[in-house]
Amino acid sequence: MLLEKHLIEKLIDTALSTGGDFAEIYIEDKVSESIQSVGGRIEKANSQKVFGVGVRIAHKLQSVYGYTNSKNPEVLIKLASDLSKSFSDSNLTKAVPLGELEIGQRHKVRINPRDVKQTDKVDLIKRAYKAAKEYDEVIQQVMTSISDSVQTVVIANSEGRFVTEDRVRIRIGINAIAGKDGVMQTGFDGPGTGKGYEYFFEEVDIETIAKNAARMAKTMLFADDCPSGVMPVIINNEFGGVIFHEACGHSLEATSVAKNASVFCGKLGQQIASTIVTAIDDGTIENGWGSANFDDEGYPQQRRVLIENGILKTYMVDKLNSRRMNHQPTGSSRRESYRFSPTSRMSNTFIDNGTSTFDEIIAATEYGLFAAKMGGGSVNPGSGDFNFSVSEGYIVRNGKIAEPVKGAALVGNGAEILWKIDMVGNNLDRARGMCGSASGSIPADVGQPTIRVSSITVGGKKGAK
Amino acid sequence: MNIEKLFAHAQSKGISDVQVFLNNRNELSIEVFEGHLEKYEISDSSSMTIRGIFNGKMGTYSTEIMDDSMIETIVDAIIGSAKIIDSLDDAIIYAGDSKYEELTGLYNEALNNLDVSEKIAKVKELDAKFHAADPTVSIVETMYSESTRSVMLQNTKGLKLFNKVNSAMMGGQVIVKNESDQRTSFDLLISNEFVDFDTDKLSKDIVEKGVKSLGAKPIPSGSYELVFENNALGILLSAFSGVFSAEAVQKGFSLLKGKLETAIGSSKVTLVDDPFMKKSSRSRSFDDEGVATRYKELIKEGILKTYLHNLNTAKKDQVASTGNGFGGAVSAVNLALLPGSTPKNDLIQLVKDGIFITDVQGAHAGANPVSGDFSLQASGFVIKDGVLGQPVALITVAGNFIKLLQDIEVVGNDLKTGYYGITCPSVKVGPMAVAGL
Numbered sequence: 029m030l031l032e033k034h035l036i037e038k039l040i041d042t043a044l045s046t047g048g049d050f051a052e053i054y055i056e057d058k059v060s061e062s063i064q065s066v067g068g069r070i071e072k073a074n075s076q077k078v079f080g081v082g083v084r085i086a087h088k089l090q091s092v093y094g095y096t097n098s099k100n101p102e103v104l105i106k107l108a109s110d111l112s113k114s115f116s117d118s119n120l121t122k123a124v125p126l127g128e129l130e131i132g133q134r135h136k137v138r139i140n141p142r143d144v145k146q147t148d149k150v151d152l153i154k155r156a157y158k159a160a161k162e163y164d165e166v167i168q169q170v171m172t173s174i175s176d177s178v179q180t181v182v183i184a185n186s187e188g189r190f191v192t193e194d195r196v197r198i199r200i201g202i203n204a205i206a207g208k209d210g211v212m213q214t215g216f217d218g219p220g221t222g223k224g225y226e227y228f229f230e231e232v233d234i235e236t237i238a239k240n241a242a243r244m245a246k247t248m249l250f251a252d253d254c255p256s257g258v259m260p261v262i263i264n265n266e267f268g269g270v271i272f273h274e275a276c277g278h279s280l281e282a283t284s285v286a287k288n289a290s291v292f293c294g295k296l297g298q299q300i301a302s303t304i305v306t307a308i309d310d311g312t313i314e315n316g317w318g319s320a321n322f323d324d325e326g327y328p329q330q331r332r333v334l335i336e337n338g339i340l341k342t343y344m345v346d347k348l349n350s351r352r353m354n355h356q357p358t359g360s361s362r363r364e365s366y367r368f369s370p371t372s373r374m375s376n377t378f379i380d381n382g383t384s385t386f387d388e389i390i391a392a393t394e395y396g397l398f399a400a401k402m403g404g405g406s407v408n409p410g411s412g413d414f415n416f417s418v419s420e421g422y423i424v425r426n427g428k429i430a431e432p433v434k435g436a437a438l439v440g441n442g443a444e445i446l447w448k449i450d451m452v453g454n455n456l457d458r459a460r461g462m463c464g465s466a467s468g469s470i471p472a473d474v475g476q477p478t479i480r481v482s483s484i485t486v487g488g489k490k491g492a493k
Numbered sequence: 494m495n496i497e498k499l500f501a502h503a504q505s506k507g508i509s510d511v512q513v514f515l516n517n518r519n520e521l522s523i524e525v526f527e528g529h530l531e532k533y534e535i536s537d538s539s540s541m542t543i544r545g546i547f548n549g550k551m552g553t554y555s556t557e558i559m560d561d562s563m564i565e566t567i568v569d570a571i572i573g574s575a576k577i578i579d580s581l582d583d584a585i586i587y588a589g590d591s592k593y594e595e596l597t598g599l600y601n602e603a604l605n606n607l608d609v610s611e612k613i614a615k616v617k618e619l620d621a622k623f624h625a626a627d628p629t630v631s632i633v634e635t636m637y638s639e640s641t642r643s644v645m646l647q648n649t650k651g652l653k654l655f656n657k658v659n660s661a662m663m664g665g666q667v668i669v670k671n672e673s674d675q676r677t678s679f680d681l682l683i684s685n686e687f688v689d690f691d692t693d694k695l696s697k698d699i700v701e702k703g704v705k706s707l708g709a710k711p712i713p714s715g716s717y718e719l720v721f722e723n724n725a726l727g728i729l730l731s732a733f734s735g736v737f738s739a740e741a742v743q744k745g746f747s748l749l750k751g752k753l754e755t756a757i758g759s760s761k762v763t764l765v766d767d768p769f770m771k772k773s774s775r776s777r778s779f780d781d782e783g784v785a786t787r788y789k790e791l792i793k794e795g796i797l798k799t800y801l802h803n804l805n806t807a808k809k810d811q812v813a814s815t816g817n818g819f820g821g822a823v824s825a826v827n828l829a830l831l832p833g834s835t836p837k838n839d840l841i842q843l844v845k846d847g848i849f850i851t852d853v854q855g856a857h858a859g860a861n862p863v864s865g866d867f868s869l870q871a872s873g874f875v876i877k878d879g880v881l882g883q884p885v886a887l888i889t890v891a892g893n894f895i896k897l898l899q900d901i902e903v904v905g906n907d908l909k910t911g912y913y914g915i916t917c918p919s920v921k922v923g924p925m926a927v928a929g930l
Contacts, residue, residue, distance in 0.1 A: 415869070
């Protein structure tokens with residue numbers, strides 16, 4: 029146990045002593061390890077121990093949050109007491125006593141990262157290096173890394189929630205650089221899992237993934253600059269789902285909706301997308317990259333159908349923001365660590381399968397851009413304007429994939445693009461990402477089948493076609 | 494933790510030299526929404542990074558639990574991590590420099606002592622001014638945050654160093670709305686003097702920018718002359734700050750390889766790293782390896798003068814470390830593009846047919862520091878015959894970092910430090926590819 033139960037109860041009581049109507053204690057213990065190689069040699073190896081306690085108190089729409097690394101009861105009680113001084117309401121709320129600690133165990137891990145020898149981890153990234161480096165003579169440099177973490181959280185609140193779970197994450201990064209005549213281009217792949225090392229030892233072939241990063245770097249090295257202009261864009265499955273994540277997902281989080289600061293405010297039950305679009309945020313997927321047993325307010329993670337056949341069905345809502353909205357919390361509260369107070373965030377978010385095949389989508393496009401692999405992006409939820417980069421792109425001409433192009437960016441408006449999705453494929457898959465927002469950087473899956481957007485602004489260095 | 498005890502135990506296990514780096518942060522943040530204090534956060538946290546040389550290799554361990562019970566874990570982990578390292582790099586623990594700059598004006602006790610109620614009152618005052626500034630202002634989020642950071646370094650070579658700095662930010666985001674459009678506008682000020690937070694000017698500037706951008710639309714794709722406003726240029730420069738690292742150069746992923754003493758920018762470009770910059774929470778008199786930091790010109794009138802070094806990269810290049818070893822890698826402290834003498838409005842007047850870029854978005858993904866290529870979402874205003882015109886949004890500007898440096902024709906005098914820690918003025922650059930309609 030990270031802290032004694034009676035101390036947690038005392039912290040909650042102290043937090044509520046001045047009239048706060050809700051108190052929450054978040055305790056985190058995390059051990060992580062990272063190893064980095066450059067040019068096939070291990071350059072850095074670091075392990076890290078993280079420990080902290082966050083105390084949050086709410087009174088109506090106000091909240092206060094504080095954290096410390098200390099385990100010392102006096103320091104913790106002083107923190108709760110200092111925070112409670114922000115409130116003075118004679119109408120006291122009494123905490124519900126904590127029951128038995130509920131242990132989340134939906135996501136089973138067979139090979140725990142802490143039980144794996146460092147040399148076995150080194151072996152994985154050296155194999156990845158070798159496969160990428162030997163892919164082609166233009167591959168000049170390869171950087172590989174592996175990082176894993178086991179995070180234990182205990183969350184308790186004044187409503188009697190008292191839960192704990194272990195969250196395991198492992199990710200490998202492969203960055204290949206192709207170069208010729210002083211010009212360099214990069215290719216990247218970053219497989220990850222919420223399972224244990226069985227994923228990398230038994231389920232995926234690291235050489236295949238590494239070669240793909242190298243192939244991408246080489247393809248981009250010989251690619252021409254992307255032309256700019258407005259055109260149809262076919263966005264590939266897997267990481268292509270970042271488009272929904274940026275363009276729409278963030279604007280459906282209570283973080284912006286509760287303050288009436290999202291373009292999707294007041295649209296529940298209304299059609300906001302073309303009828304072929306169904307989008308889901310599912311934090312319950314077994315061992316998903318963005319899954320958990322509990323959200324970071326201690327309530328069960330859920331599967332949320334955000335948009336069904338174009339109709340907006342729900343927002344993603346955390347407990348405190350639900351107070352501003354006429355909307356139940358949806359188990360969507362997440363945070364990077366004890367250093368952040370939680371807020372509503374996405375988990376594993378994807379557009380659901382449609383009926384077109386990949387080949388049909390390409391064949392139906394006379395001229396446009398095929399974004400085979402997306403980079404990251406960002407959105408301004410207030411205006412809905414978003415951008416993201418294409419890390420591997422091709423021109424589509426006369427219904428066929430033609431020459432590769434580099435340096436493309438896509439910009440658009442989230443509310444508009446949802447209406448412009450005119451084909452949805454049947455090859456849904458998800459990929460790993462890190463999502464940065466108000467409560468820090470958290471693992472989040474994005475996903476979709478291949479889709480087509482009828483028109484979107486493409487920005488490239490080559491200029492107008 | 495008893496550091497002497499840690500050193501003794503480490504050395505008894507065969508670790509030849511050990512260094513401890515302690516980082517303590519005290520933070521306060523305040524958010525006001527619709528006139529009410531919505532969020533208030535306080536924290537006091539510490540972390541410790543321990544590096545040790547075992548069999549000539551550098552092992553590392555970081556921890557946030559710092560009692561003596563961790564000593565054995567730390568030493569075992571350092572040995573474990575050193576054992577798997579097969580890099581040919583030398584492992585160096587530094588004995589120190591003869592002189593370290595005295596940091597002045599970087600820790601302002603008065604800021605810490607100012608009662609929190611006055612800080613809250615000032616944020617509420619800013620919030621009220623946002624609301625009062627214009628009838629189109631609909632939603633306002635106003636924030637203040639403050640942090641005091643102390644770092645301490647101690648090693649078995651007898652070096653012991655300490656720095657303490659504090660800094661605060663105040664700013665806000667407003668959403669302005671009319672019948673047909675909704676836009677956001679955001680800015681902030683960074684300082685450790687509370688009087689610097691001029692709520693009149695801050696609220697006026699942010700709201701004015703938002704109101705003017707209502708109705709922003711893409712313009713036809715083409716090649717346009719651009720003026721980058723200081724904030725927008727700062728975001729772009731921050732995406733490429735890593736190219737100056739000698740580590741990136743030596744390992745073959747910097748586009749500045751082989752470019753020392755050659756012109757990489759126009760003669761108007763002088764870019765410095767100023768580790769003693771006032772009011773910056775990043776300022777330091779020593780780096781994480783214990784090397785004295787120093788002011789240096791990276792680019793002088795267009796010529797690349799030096800890379801940034803830590804002990805290791807410096808040894809390979811047979812030069813002295815520039816004091817830029819941070820977090821186990823190499824990075825700048827406070828990058829600044831030195832200003833010229835031209836006011837921002839005069840930069841705009843120089844443009845016949847172009848765009849005044851006030852914001853760029855998505856630099857973390859749309860800028861590739863290895864190739865130097867970027868294609869970024871941008872917004873701003875059309876410039877026609879030297880006069881600002883209609884607002885522009887949802888365009889992209891695309892180019893290459895080196896080409897951008899070469900295309901800087903005139904440098905403004907409106908120096909500003911942005912959220913990403915880069916200090917720069919507005920600049921006028923030559924034609925660049927813009928995608929819009």
